Amino acid sequence: MAHILNIPVQVHFQPWNTSWSVVTAQILGWKSEFREPEPLTLTNSSLSHLTSGQVRLLVSFNRPYSKLEGLSGGSEPMRTSKDFITDVQLPVLPKSLASRFGPPGPDAVMPKKVKNQTYQILLADSPCVQNKQAVDATRLSNEFFALKKDNLEELLQFIRKWGRWDAAHLFYPLKDDGQFRQPGSPNFEFVWPGLVWEYRDACRDAIRKKPSAWLGSPQATINTYQQSEPPYFLVKPCDCRQVIEVSITGAMLDKVEFGVCARSDCRRIFKKKSNHRRAYCSQYCAHLVSVRKGRRATARLTGKSKKAR
Numbered sequence: 631m632a633h634i635l636n637i638p639v640q641v642h643f644q645p646w647n648t649s650w651s652v653v654t655a656q657i658l659g660w661k662s663e664f665r666e667p668e669p670l671t672l673t674n675s676s677l678s679h680l681t682s683g684q685v686r687l688l689v690s691f692n693r694p695y696s697k698l699e700g701l702s703g704g705s706e707p708m709r710t711s712k713d714f715i716t717d718v719q720l721p722v723l724p725k726s727l728a729s730r731f732g733p734p735g736p737d738a739v740m741p742k743k744v745k746n747q748t749y750q751i752l753l754a755d756s757p758c759v760q761n762k763q764a765v766d767a768t769r770l771s772n773e774f775f776a777l778k779k780d781n782l783e784e785l786l787q788f789i790r791k792w793g794r795w796d797a798a799h800l801f802y803p804l805k806d807d808g809q810f811r812q813p814g815s816p817n818f819e820f821v822w823p824g825l826v827w828e829y830r831d832a833c834r835d836a837i838r839k840k841p842s843a844w845l846g847s848p849q850a851t852i853n854t855y856q857q858s859e860p861p862y863f864l865v866k867p868c869d870c871r872q873v874i875e876v877s878i879t880g881a882m883l884d885k886v887e888f889g890v891c892a893r894s895d896c897r898r899i900f901k902k903k904s905n906h907r908r909a910y911c912s913q914y915c916a917h918l919v920s921v922r923k924g925r926r927a928t929a930r931l932t933g934k935s936k937k938a939r
């Protein structure tokens with residue numbers, strides 16, 4: 631058997647200061663539907679490979695989000711000078727949305743039903759500046775799994791507190807003719823809420839499966855940094871996603887078993903103690919569910935006795 635070293639590694643996460651706000655993103659269609667002149671240096675065949683899976687969006691700052699529903703359609707929002715168009719790769723969009731676009735391809739046309747739909751997304755409209763102070767990363771994971779699903783306000787507060795969701799999710803604003811702006815013009819980090827909820831569901835699924843599925847995946851990869859004082863080895867996640875992933879990896883390596891709270895409106899993740907079958911994250915949830923059961927039973931009984939009279 632191989633020699634196993636037990637090396638303590640500290641998670642070192644410094645949150646980011648940045649200003650996040652809610653903006654609207656309107657689906658304009660596949661990038662390939664906008665047949666703008668292409669740069670001469672690339673041949674069309676190599677371009678179609680690059681561009682067929684990209685979606686063109688109009689990102690608008692002008693409508694207050696409280697007045698919008700999650701999904702509205704049809705009318706074209708008024709553009710302001712801050713608004714911009716951008717092309718994004720499919721994987722930055724929620725699967726539930728991307729699956730409605732039909733297959734991408736050089737000649738693909740997006741169905742009318744999804745064109746011009748608008749979505750509320752979160753956009754960082756200032757550069758991200760990292761705090762000097764590192765924080766307890768377990769707090770971030772706990773808060774993430776406790777967020778109410780589809781609650782944009784809670785997600786906004788979460789992102790504002792920790793600073794970045796996925797540092798690789800960037801909008802590069804384009805000029806109206808689809809050409810890139812000047813080199814060095816600002817790009818924007820964004821969070822597509824639907825993708826975050828899908829990601830969280832996937833984490834919950836992974837946690838309930840055998841550790842090998844997670845620990846063998848790229849999400850569990852850990853890169854360490856070294857310092858000259860204890861604990862000598864650090865892992866430095868740079869955004870919320872990486873913090874969550876490293877927390878799951880650590881817990882799985884600790885052979886901690888997880889449960890997902892059985893209360894349908896909680897679904898928090900909790901650590902299972904060995905040989906303990908627990909369905910709820912807390913006494914509170916267990917109690918609430920039994921109170922609800924009691925109420926339902928009483929309601930059924932009184933309903934029956936009313937009928938009997």
Ligand SMILES: [Zn+2]
Nearest residue numbers: 891896911915
């Ligand atoms: Zn619970």
